[in-house]
Amino acid sequence: MIDRHLMKLRARYSISQIEEAAIRESLTEVARYPADHTAIRAGEVLTFSTLLLDGLMTRYKDLSDGQRQITEIHVPGDFADLHSFTLKHLDHNVMTLTPCKIVKSPHDRIQKLCEEHPRLGRIYWFSTNLDACIHREWEVSLGRRSALERTAHLLCELQVRLGIVGLATGNGYALPITQADVAECLGLTPVHVNRVLKELRETGLVEFRNGRVTIHDIEGLKRAAEFDPTYLYLGQRERG
Amino acid sequence: MIDRHLMKLRARYSISQIEEAAIRESLTEVARYPADHTAIRAGEVLTFSTLLLDGLMTRYKDLSDGQRQITEIHVPGDFADLHSFTLKHLDHNVMTLTPCKIVKSPHDRIQKLCEEHPRLGRIYWFSTNLDACIHREWEVSLGRRSALERTAHLLCELQVRLGIVGLATGNGYALPITQADVAECLGLTPVHVNRVLKELRETGLVEFRNGRVTIHDIEGLKRAAEFDPTYLYLGQRERG
């Protein structure tokens, strides 16, 4: 059930059988949410974190004029809100982009897990810091990259992150979201996202149609995005 | 020496004398850096974290064409790179904006601190998550707010964060950085930052001159920025 979560962890750290069992014990209730469901509202007191098993979720903030900024996309294997373990309530909302399956991890169990397995505690701390790395890279995109670069960069990031959990090949991946969703990630209008996607398609780099990303030229796409996956901290990070 | 760090912590948590002593013991060497000094380069292996005592530092990323995006400003009392405790090397650079005084906290001591004082461990975990909150708020600014709103928002954020550590009053604070630095925070050109600052000045909201921010209308400024400080998680977070 939590295979993808373990794949994500093991892309950076080795996880022993004992640790794996401890992680499993920290999980409780499974739930399913429909698409476009706000799972967590900013400000509400949380007593558990949400591990995404299947589907896509996002963190987002709304502005008073109805605009919305998505600050991160979550793929299966991610905790959508592990940071709520320390924050207790969130500064942002969390919603599903697609129908999702999740499993809850109560904060008292996470605390027990961290106390009994300090190394896992540090790995989960790392995991929240990895979210911050993604936030920083998005800041760079939003602040300095052109619409085309930004779009290409997002598609590269998802290719890598979905690839880690076995949901992407070199050719592409399922991405059953709308162009409006992409626009909310990129700080653009849906109209302009549409034009950018057209350009990416016509230059033969990548195609995003019918909820699927098909990459025709991965190297060209990375070049267009100036994509450097270092910020995703792949590869084993310590022995043992 | 670490008064401001303690002020920052105590703005959210109570810290006992024992915990305070333990924190002090985790610190070693003090260092001074000149302005515009790159203290940490992306990728280099780190064995300690850097606590900023005095001055201003930033996290930033460079792009191949020479553009730069600052992803966070650090004020006295902040760790510039507590996340290096889990990341071991950074995905970004850290530099001084002004002459700075820092103190180092070796990772092995932080680990000891967290093991012997698990509550402090969680508070430091929280602290890195607070950086992520700031990153998210900046994503919103960069993605959705106009140049004027963005600028006003940054000035509000710094007013609050410097206020926590006793470096700002309701009237303003010292901010000895250039308009070009501000531009690198906001994803704008220095020229446009200059025009926006002129507008903020002429509408009587705030003045940024000679390395000092003078706030003439704090409520108006907050309104212009749609500033909501919730994301800074002020106020006591638990009993005890």
Place this chain on the structure above:
DNA sequence: CGCTGCTTTGAAGCCCTTCAAACCAGGTGG
């Protein structure tokens, strides 16, 4: 007293937005 780095201002241009409408596919009901 001229150099240097920062700020300020002007003019022109472009990237992206805005507004509007057509197109298209899938689902529903008559």
Place this chain on the structure above:
DNA sequence: CCACCTGGTTTGAAGGGCTTCAAAGCAGCG
């Protein structure tokens, strides 16, 4: 079985916010 509806995609035309390029102004300093 097709007309209709709905949500998403696509395209066009006009406009605006910010950039780019250029140069002048200004303060601190050797």
